[in-house]
Amino acid sequence: MAIHDNILIKIRERKESLTPVERRVADYVLANLEEIPHLSIKRLAQLSKTSDASVLRFCKTMGYGGYRSFIVSVSASLGSMDEEHRDPYTDIQPGDDLSVIIANISRNNCRSIEDTLSVLDRNEVARAVQALRESGRIVFFGIGASGLVCRDAEQKFSRINKMCHAYTDGHSQLTAATLLGKGDVAIFISNSGDTAEILDTLEIAKKSGARLIAITKYNRSELADKSDVVLSISTPEVTIRSGAMGSRIAMLTVIDILFAGVASAEYPHVKKYLTKTHDILSGKHRR
Structure with missing residues (x-):
């Protein structure tokens, strides 16, 4: 599983939010990936009918310090690009045989995790x-399928005795955000980053002094722009398994990473809680 930045995924996820000029650069790069490492910035500008400054701005928008680091990333990604084309996301078609559905869903879920690793900033x-x-307290905010991820997060962090709660409807989210304070952490989960209820809650939470963490699609969005920490996910653009399916797998993976990161760093302290909760759930308390 590749863990380096995958430039194809980055461009694919960010393309719709680029300026028209930046999009011209993106379109040329995606259509001519193999030749990009051999082009100077001036030549790429000529071929994409833009300017040196536009190419540089595109590179910085994509998260690179300059043209050279962008080229290095393209070169590093070329090997995995072959794999991308051999094994693309596959939508489920009406009437598909069950064996095909099993294979495609499994492959797509694996790809969602791999692609998320390519855009997730360590x-x-x-x-x-x-x-x-x-944190003194952790709150998770999400609507619909994202709300289910919040419930999963609440269950995990409760196991290590973290004070936490998931809020999955607009009214309770506004109330909870109003009561946040310094030392609290608010995690906002939204694939699009533009969910109205989430953004309303974010505005209130921002005034509270709490740390704001976003788990959202690798794209420009109001949620990403206004959060203190942004954890990006990548999701497939296919119809039957669109938003909820693809983003849920990616979001659950990010939650697992956060939980494991905290539990590992604090293991001497939380080991007793993990043991107690494991024992109670496995029925050992009945002996």
Whole structure:
């Protein structure tokens, strides 16, 4: 499983939020990936009918310090690009044989996790884990399928005796955000980053002084822009398993990473809680 940045995934996820000029650069890069490492910035600008400054701006928008680091990332990703084309996301078609559905869903879920690893910023993960370790209270906010991920997170962090709660409807979210304070951590889970209820809650939480963490699609969004820490996910663009299926697997993976990061760092302290909760759930208390 590749863990380096995958430039194809980055461009695919961010393309719709690029400026028209940046999109011209993106379109040329995606259509001519193999030749990009051999092009100067001036040549890429000419071929994409833009300018040197536009190419540089595109590179920075995609998260690179300059053109050279962008080229290095393209070169590193070329090997996995072959794999991407051999084994693309596959939508489920009406009438598909059950064996085909089993294979495609499993493969797509694996790809969702792999692609998320390609856009997930390790430094942001470290900052999120540190914030959770220092928190007095953790609250999870999400609507619909994202709310189910919040419930999973609540269950996990409760096992290590963290004070936490999941809020999955608009009214309770607004109330909970109003009561946040410094030392609290609010985690907002939204695939699009534009869910109205989440953004309303975010505005209130931001005034409270709590640390704000977003788990959202690798894209420009109001949620990502206004959060302190952004944990990006990548999801497939297919119809039957669109939003809820693809994002849920990716989001659950990020929650697992955060939980394991906190539990591992605090293991001497939380071991007793893990043991107690394991014993009670496995029925050992009945002996």
